[in-house]
Amino acid sequence: MKRFLLLLTIFITCVFSAQIMINKLVAPRLPFTLGIPGISNLDKYLYLDYKILYFGDSVIKYSGPKDTDKSSISELLAKSSPTTSIADISSPAYHLKVFEAMLNYISNSSHKPEAIIIPVNLRSFSPSWDMAPGDQFENEIFYLNHHFLSYFSKPLNILQAIKTKALSEETFMATPVYYGQEKIGIVKNFTDIKNPDMSEEDILKNKYIFYYMYDLSEDHRFIRSLKKIIEIADKTNIKLYVYITPIDFEGGTKYVGSDFAEQTKNNTKKICAILEINNLPCLNLAFDLDSGYFDFDEFPNEHLNEQGRKYVADKLKESIADK
Amino acid sequence: MLFNSFSYFIFFPIVVALYFTIPHKYRTVFLLLSSCIFYMAFVPYYILILFAVILIDYYAGIKIEESLGSKRKAYLLLSIISTCIVLMFFKYFNFFNANLLGIANFFGWNYPIGFLKIILPIGLSFHTFQSLSYVIEVYWKKQKAEHNFLTYSLYVMFFPQLVAGPIERPQNLLHQFYERHYFEYERVILGLRKMLWGFFKKIVIADNLALYVSRVFDSPHDYSSPTIFIAIFFFAIQIYCDFSGYSDIAVGSAKVMGFNLMENFKNPYFSLSIPEFWRRWHISLFTWFKDYIYIPLGGSRVIFSRWCFNIILVFLLSGLWHGANWTYIIWGLLHGFFLVGYRLAGIFTKKISNFLQLFPSAFKIFINWLITFLLVLNSWAIFRAKNISDAYYLLINFWVGLFNIFKSISASIIHFNLYPLKNILQKIFAPLPGSSFYFFFYLGLIAILTIVEIIDYKFNLLKIVSIQRRWIRWLIYFAAVLGIMNIGGTRQLEFIYFQF
Numbered sequence: 001m002k003r004f005l006l007l008l009t010i011f012i013t014c015v016f017s018a019q020i021m022i023n024k025l026v027a028p029r030l031p032f033t034l035g036i037p038g039i040s041n042l043d044k045y046l047y048l049d050y051k052i053l054y055f056g057d058s059v060i061k062y063s064g065p066k067d068t069d070k071s072s073i074s075e076l077l078a079k080s081s082p083t084t085s086i087a088d089i090s091s092p093a094y095h096l097k098v099f100e101a102m103l104n105y106i107s108n109s110s111h112k113p114e115a116i117i118i119p120v121n122l123r124s125f126s127p128s129w130d131m132a133p134g135d136q137f138e139n140e141i142f143y144l145n146h147h148f149l150s151y152f153s154k155p156l157n158i159l160q161a162i163k164t165k166a167l168s169e170e171t172f173m174a175t176p177v178y179y180g181q182e183k184i185g186i187v188k189n190f191t192d193i194k195n196p197d198m199s200e201e202d203i204l205k206n207k208y209i210f211y212y213m214y215d216l217s218e219d220h221r222f223i224r225s226l227k228k229i230i231e232i233a234d235k236t237n238i239k240l241y242v243y244i245t246p247i248d249f250e251g252g253t254k255y256v257g258s259d260f261a262e263q264t265k266n267n268t269k270k271i272c273a274i275l276e277i278n279n280l281p282c283l284n285l286a287f288d289l290d291s292g293y294f295d296f297d298e299f300p301n302e303h304l305n306e307q308g309r310k311y312v313a314d315k316l317k318e319s320i321a322d323k
Numbered sequence: 324m325l326f327n328s329f330s331y332f333i334f335f336p337i338v339v340a341l342y343f344t345i346p347h348k349y350r351t352v353f354l355l356l357s358s359c360i361f362y363m364a365f366v367p368y369y370i371l372i373l374f375a376v377i378l379i380d381y382y383a384g385i386k387i388e389e390s391l392g393s394k395r396k397a398y399l400l401l402s403i404i405s406t407c408i409v410l411m412f413f414k415y416f417n418f419f420n421a422n423l424l425g426i427a428n429f430f431g432w433n434y435p436i437g438f439l440k441i442i443l444p445i446g447l448s449f450h451t452f453q454s455l456s457y458v459i460e461v462y463w464k465k466q467k468a469e470h471n472f473l474t475y476s477l478y479v480m481f482f483p484q485l486v487a488g489p490i491e492r493p494q495n496l497l498h499q500f501y502e503r504h505y506f507e508y509e510r511v512i513l514g515l516r517k518m519l520w521g522f523f524k525k526i527v528i529a530d531n532l533a534l535y536v537s538r539v540f541d542s543p544h545d546y547s548s549p550t551i552f553i554a555i556f557f558f559a560i561q562i563y564c565d566f567s568g569y570s571d572i573a574v575g576s577a578k579v580m581g582f583n584l585m586e587n588f589k590n591p592y593f594s595l596s597i598p599e600f601w602r603r604w605h606i607s608l609f610t611w612f613k614d615y616i617y618i619p620l621g622g623s624r625v626i627f628s629r630w631c632f633n634i635i636l637v638f639l640l641s642g643l644w645h646g647a648n649w650t651y652i653i654w655g656l657l658h659g660f661f662l663v664g665y666r667l668a669g670i671f672t673k674k675i676s677n678f679l680q681l682f683p684s685a686f687k688i689f690i691n692w693l694i695t696f697l698l699v700l701n702s703w704a705i706f707r708a709k710n711i712s713d714a715y716y717l718l719i720n721f722w723v724g725l726f727n728i729f730k731s732i733s734a735s736i737i738h739f740n741l742y743p744l745k746n747i748l749q750k751i752f753a754p755l756p757g758s759s760f761y762f763f764f765y766l767g768l769i770a771i772l773t774i775v776e777i778i779d780y781k782f783n784l785l786k787i788v789s790i791q792r793r794w795i796r797w798l799i800y801f802a803a804v805l806g807i808m809n810i811g812g813t814r815q816l817e818f819i820y821f822q823f
Contacts, residue, residue, distance in 0.1 A: 001343070001506050011797070015804050022809060032760055034809045155808040158526060161329035 023151040035154045038091055038140050042102060045087040046111040052320075053106075054117040055099045056090035057124070059245055059302050064295035067306040076313035081320070093135035095124045096225040101144035103232045108147045115239035117316060118229060120271055122247050122264065122286060123211045123302055125222055127175040127187050131167060138164030179213045180263055205255040212252060212260065216267040223274065230278045241319055242275055243283035244268055246312065247302055250291045261287075283319050285312060324364035326572045327526055334361065335576060338482075342580055343506045351473050351500055354481065354580075361482040362445075369444040372409060373480065379405045380454040381475045384461045388468035399462045403455060410451045413443055418647030446486030448644055450479050452611055457493045459615055466493040474500050483576040487569050489587045489607035496584070504581025514578030516785055516800075520775075521571030523803050528768045529564035530812025532557045535765065538754040540707050543717055547750040549731075551717055552724030554754070555704045560769055562703065563592065566605070590780045592699070595691040597661040600699060608644070612637050630666075635659040645706075650714055654706040661698055697725075764810075 023035065028047030033040035045053060054060065054074040063070040071079070074088035089102065099118055106112055121129075129135055142164050143153040149162075156162055173188040190210040216223070226242075233240045252260040264286065272282035293308035294301065304312065324330050338357045345353055363370055383402030387395050417438050427434035457478065460466035469475040478497050484490075539546050539554035546554070570587035577584045591603035601609050613622075620633045635656065642655020704721050708714035731747040734740070752759045778784055788796060 001508075004506075004508055004511060011800065014801065015808075018801070018805055019808055022805065027809075032758065032764075152808070154811065156329070157813075158530075158811050159327065159329040159332065 019155075020151045035150070036140060036143060036157060038089060038094075038098075038102075038137075039105070039143055039150055039153060041087075041089050042105065042144075045089065046106065046109050046113070048085075048087075049111055049113075050085045050087045051114045052084055052086045052117060053113045053115075054086055054088040054090070055094065055102060056088055056117075056119050057094045057121055058090070058092035059119065059121065059304060060088055060090040062295070062303040063309070064303070064305045069306050069310075071309070073304075073309045073313050073316070076310055077316055080313060080317050084320075093129065093132070094137065095129065095135070096120065096222040096229065098137050098141060098144075100225040100228050100232075101141040103229050103236075103238075105144040105147060105150070106238070107232050107236045112236060112238060115241060115320070116233065117241045117243070118226075119243055119245045120226070121245045121302060122267060125216055125220055125267070126211050126214050127172075127177060128190075128210055130220075130222065131172045131175045131187065133167045133169055133172055136167055138166055177210055178215060179209055180259070181215050184209070201255060204251070208252045208256045208260060212247065212267075213256065213263050214267070215263065216270050218270065223270075226271070226274060230275070230280065234278070240280055241283070241316065242280060243312075243316065243319070244271060244286045245302055246285045246289040246293065246304065246308065247287075248291050248294045249287045249289075251294075281319065283315060285315060288315075324361045326569065326576075327522065330364060339579055343504075347503050351471075351477055354500075355473055355477045358477065358480040358482040358485060362480065362485055365445045365486075366442065372413070372444050372447070373450060376406055376409055376451055376454050377476050377479050380458050380479075381469070381472055383458050384468040384475070385470065387458065387461050395462060399458060402458045406451050406455055406458075410447060413441060413447055415643075415647045417441075449488045449490055450485060452490045452608070452644075453484075453488075454479050456490065456611060456615070460493050466497070469493070469497055481577070481582070483573040483582075484584055487566070487573070488605075489570060489573065489585045490611055491584060491607070496582070499582050502581070507581075510581065511579050513785060513789075514575045514580075516788060517571050517575030517578060519575075519800060519803050520784070521568040521573075521575060522807055523568075524564035524571065524772070525568030526807050526811035528772055529561045529568060531768060531810070532561040532564075532765055533812060535754050535761075536561055536707070540709070540713075540717075543708075543713055543720070546753060547727075548720040548724035549728050549747050549750050550724070550753055551720040552728060553751050555700050555707075555717065555721050557765065558707050559592070559700050559703045560772065562707075563588070564772065590776050592696060593692070593776065593780050594695050594699075595688060596695055597658065597665050597698060600695060601658070601662075608641070612641055616640065627666075631663050634662050638662070649711055650705050650708050653711070653714065654702050657702050657705060661702075 023043070027034045027040060028044045030044075033044075035043075042053075054077070056073075060074055061072040063072075072088065072090075074086055074090075078084075078086040096118075103116065106116075123129055139153075139157060139162065142162055143150040149156065173186065173191070175187045176183045177185050177187060177190055187210075190206055230240065232238075247264065249261070249264070252264065268284050268286050272284055275282040289304075289308055289311060293304055293311065295303045295305050324334060334357075338354075342350060342353060359370060362373065380402055383398050383405075386398040387402075390398055420436055420438060423436070424434050457466065457469075457475075461468050469478065474497065477500055478491075478493065479485075481491075481496070536554055536558045539550060540558070543551055543554075567588040574584045574586065585607055587605060587607050589603040589606065591600055594600035594603055617633055617637045620636070621629060622633070623630055625633065636659075638655040638659030639652065640655070641658075642652040645651040645655070701718060701721060704717040705714040708717050728747060731743040734743040748759070748762075752762055755761045775784060778787055788799060791799075
């Protein structure tokens with residue numbers, strides 16, 4: 001038995017060492033990912049010394065069915081800045097908490113980019129996104145925050161070794177929905193609309209309220225993440241380009257009324273204030289584009305068409321050039 | 324507890340270490356407690372159902388042994404009926420109810436019986452069959468009744484084979500609980516080696532293919548016929564690696580502790596006929612049906628029409644055993660008809676073999692293998708389909724897809740033009756997650772499996788590995804472990820046979 005235990009210990013040590021080596025040296029060179037895609041891509045781009053990393057959600061890559069140029073915002077930006085290497089690490093519903101974890105991961109890495117672009121999506125603060133069980137990315141955040149364990153993220157994930165605290169569907173459905181500071185219902189009322197008497201206009205109005213009419217609190221977990229991102233970037237000498245993503249301001253005003261403008265402007269002011277206190281410019285694109293720049297196939301959303309993506313890429317290029 | 328879970332990676336070494344540490348007289352109790360923990364990791368209170376099955380058959384065994392004449396039969400029937408009622412209630416109540424409701428609706432009758440909101444206890448079909456095996460063997464006087472309740476409970480609950488077999492026979496397993504097992508280096512290594520290959524098959528091959536397979540089978544109408552053909556082929560590999568992987572882990576886990584469980588698979592996809600396939604696939608279940616249903620019905624020593632009836636009945640029951648769904652029943656029946664067809668073809672064998680003698684033997688073997696494999700693939704399409712209409716659609720497109728692939732390859736070769744091949748590959752790549760790289764990755768995995776299966780078929784894989792030099796053996800283990808850790812499926816997937 002002693003011989004067996006000795007050999008087993010040697011074998012396990014070899015496997016562990018090889019796993020770390022594979023993830024540190026081999027995996028970033030591979031054309032495909034070995035681990036969890038978000039983390040593996042981050043490793044790859046850090047290893048390849050990209051100058052600018054562009055974090056983001058689905059808005060970065062989404063293209064509408066009528067678009068002739070399907071390029072993502074980061075691709076458009078890269079095309080217009082050929083001397084700068086830019087790569088995006090994005091996934092539908094990624095939010096500031098994930099970006100914070102990614103920056104935290106980068107701060108522990110020997111390879112660091114020169115700059116990071118952070119989009120702030122106004123809808124992400126609403127319960128429709130903030131509290132949605134499928135949009136939490138607990139696993140990714142856990143491994144990004146536990147640098148060493150990330151070498152073993154794939155096997156630990158397959159074996160479900162890390163049981164992160166997930167939000168339940170019940171909690172999500174019972175989350176209050178606000179109109180400014182007034183509680184007007186719970187998520188269930190806004191996601192479970194089956195009333196046949198409801199007009200198309202009322203449905204859209206409800207969606208705009210659900211997505212954008214919250215009063216942004218200084219204590220919102222994503223605001224705390226934004227502050228943390230600024231702090232880590234400052235410590236690690238990484239330039240930050242933070243911008244607020246365009247919303248369909250025109251549509252919101254049409255269906256909700258003048259309150260929509262007032263509330264969303266208040267919310268963006270709070271975000272810009274945090275940036276300005278930290279001597280960072282606030283690139284507020286929230287109200288720059290009219291309805292024609294958005295894709296309306298499913299519902300009023302923040303997804304941009306070809307012209308919209310190009311507009312954001314140009315604005316980002318200007319911002320980077322200014323700095 | 325799933326074998327492919329972190330819990331099992333903690334549970335198993337602790338159980339093995341304690342098993343070899345504690346005195347022999349406490350080992351049965353210890354293994355029983357460990358098995359309870361293993362089972363209760365799923366749905367804890369379902370252990371009560373298992374306990375009920377154990378209790379019924381434990382007393383039935385003793386009573387059968389003690390009784391004479393018709394009383395013996397009465398106890399046997401009582402035991403079989405009680406055990407089957409448990410199985411029927413949990414597994415088939417809603418299925419039969421839904422069908423009766425359908426009939427009632429068709430005739431416009433009022434049907435008052437509602438549906439039960441119950442989950443099928445995991446592995447129920449496996450342990451009820453193992454329990455039934457015991458009472459039947461006691462009735463036939465091939466096995467003495469087990470008077471120690473704990474030992475009998477362990478026979479049904481032994482954790483490596485509790486939830487998905489192999490379905491053991493009392494003659495093979497019960498006596499092993501009384502034997503003293505020591506920590507023997509060679510045997511432990513043999514067990515771990517088997518477990519490693521099982522994990523590789525499950526996590527690396529089956530779970531990777533699962534992604535492609537589930538995308539196509541979940542919405543087959545969204546894909547073209549070549550894609551459907553490839554998905555059915557991938558499913559055949561997936562289900563084999565999933566189930567034989569589970570069996571290898573079970574047999575290996577038991578072997579580490581000194582127990583020998585029966586082998587469940589013997590390279591089934593190398594079969595040259597359907598009867599041979601059933602001697603190589605899920606052996607423990609099909610020997611169960613053979614020993615307890617087919618042979619008591621007269622086996623093959625009856626007139627042809629009665630034999631056909633026996634075969635069809637056995638395969639109908641085997642389909643039903645797999646699940647309460649018409650697709651499983653048709654899958655079972657189809658295999659029954661394949662066997663009948665094979666025997667009918669045997670009548671013309673002489674003429675066929677005279678004709679085949681014109682060809683080299685390798686060609687004959689290839690044709691036999693190809694026909695068998697295509698028939699098996701056909702049946703898997705039905706097995707995996709969500710419903711009958713999907714099964715029909717998949718079957719049609721299986722043959723159309725095969726024809727289209729063959730046509731494209733031929734066209735590319737004949738016209739020296741890669742366009743037809745490219746065109747069909749584009750269709751096949753459609754369900755892939757992102758890049759076409761994955762398709763070639765899957766083919767690479769299947770190639771590894773094929774090479775290993777050929778070695779196993781010709782020489783016995785474990786023995787071949789044993790005789791290699793230490794550094795080669797370590798390199799193999801090393802590659803397998805790192806493969807499991809890095810190129811396994813993206814998430815934890817249950818074993819397919821757990822649902823049965």
